[in-house]
Amino acid sequence: MPYAEINxxxxxxxxxxxxxxxxxVHGYPLxxxxxxxxxxxxxxxxxxxxxxxxxxGRSMPVTGEPLTMExxxxxxxxxxxxxxxxxxxIVGLSMGGYVALAFAELYPKRLRSLALIDxxxxxxxxxGKAGRNAAVERLLADGRSAMAGGMEAGLLGPEPSPAAxxxxxxxxxxxxxxxxxxxxxxxxxxxxxxSVLDTITVPCAVMVGEFDAVTPPVEAEQMADVIADxxxxxxxxxGHLAPIENPPAVxxxxxxxxxS
Ligand code: MLT
Numbered sequence: 001m002p003y004a005e006i007n008x009x010x011x012x013x014x015x016x017x018x019x020x021x022x023x024x025v026h027g028y029p030l031x032x033x034x035x036x037x038x039x040x041x042x043x044x045x046x047x048x049x050x051x052x053x054x055x056x057g058r059s060m061p062v063t064g065e066p067l068t069m070e071x072x073x074x075x076x077x078x079x080x081x082x083x084x085x086x087x088x089x090i091v092g093l094s095m096g097g098y099v100a101l102a103f104a105e106l107y108p109k110r111l112r113s114l115a116l117i118d119x120x121x122x123x124x125x126x127x128g129k130a131g132r133n134a135a136v137e138r139l140l141a142d143g144r145s146a147m148a149g150g151m152e153a154g155l156l157g158p159e160p161s162p163a164a165x166x167x168x169x170x171x172x173x174x175x176x177x178x179x180x181x182x183x184x185x186x187x188x189x190x191x192x193x194x195s196v197l198d199t200i201t202v203p204c205a206v207m208v209g210e211f212d213a214v215t216p217p218v219e220a221e222q223m224a225d226v227i228a229d230x231x232x233x234x235x236x237x238x239g240h241l242a243p244i245e246n247p248p249a250v251x252x253x254x255x256x257x258x259x260s
Pocket of ligand 1: 187
């Protein structure tokens with residue numbers, strides 16, 4: 001089932017392994033390839049499903065409309081329907097974490113566990129919203145390669161591996177302009193979901209790269225403090241994209257979490 005027709009679009013889906021379903025939700029402006037190490041490393045304990053969110057990766061292109069966290073969450077629920085699974089472990093990185101929290105709010109009974117990686121629950125402040133609008137202007141004026149070059153230092157830790165740099169550039173440079181514009185609007189307008197953290201009663205893991213400058217460790221610690229019994233992992237040698245910067249550490253932390 002590499003492609004699924006759902007909710008009036010076509011999503012591209014990567015699957016590995018057998019067992020209870022774990023859904024992996026990528027960040028912005030990334031795609032499901034960011035989870036390849038985790039899919040390969042966890043296939044013996046989970047049916048791992050990594051979705052290219054609406055408009056991203058190999059999913060059906062979009063035309064620039066806002067890509068909301070709620071729409072992505074509804075798409076994930078439809079994927080679970082398609083594979084006849086009532087519940088899943090949801091693993092989200094950054095924007096994928098925003099989607100995971102929207103899923104937790106909209107479909108709490110469908111959540112078996114939650115892993116929030118390099119993400120936050122709060123909304124954009126006014127400066128953040130202005131930054132999203134400026135990013136659209138910059139993209140249209142200077143193009144995607146310039147954007148990728150500008151983003152790299154902010155997203156990756158101080159000494160990124162050549163593989164992490166290559167994977168990041170490949171994903172950003174493969175992301176359609178319309179998707180970038182839609183995602184920026186969707187993230188800019190997403191609501192504050194801090195109050196959702198109090199409602200999470202399923203097992204929860206919070207992970208963050210030690211050098212994450214976008215959603216820093218202090219924010220992850222605050223999130224983990226609020227969620228009942230959350231397990232916090234600081235991922236060494238990583239910035240904001242821990243699953244591609246230190247794949248073995250993230251896979252090991254997920255394995256231990258999902259096996260517990
Ligand atoms: C991401 O990695 O998904 C983004 O940094 C999220 C954001 O821009 O808020």
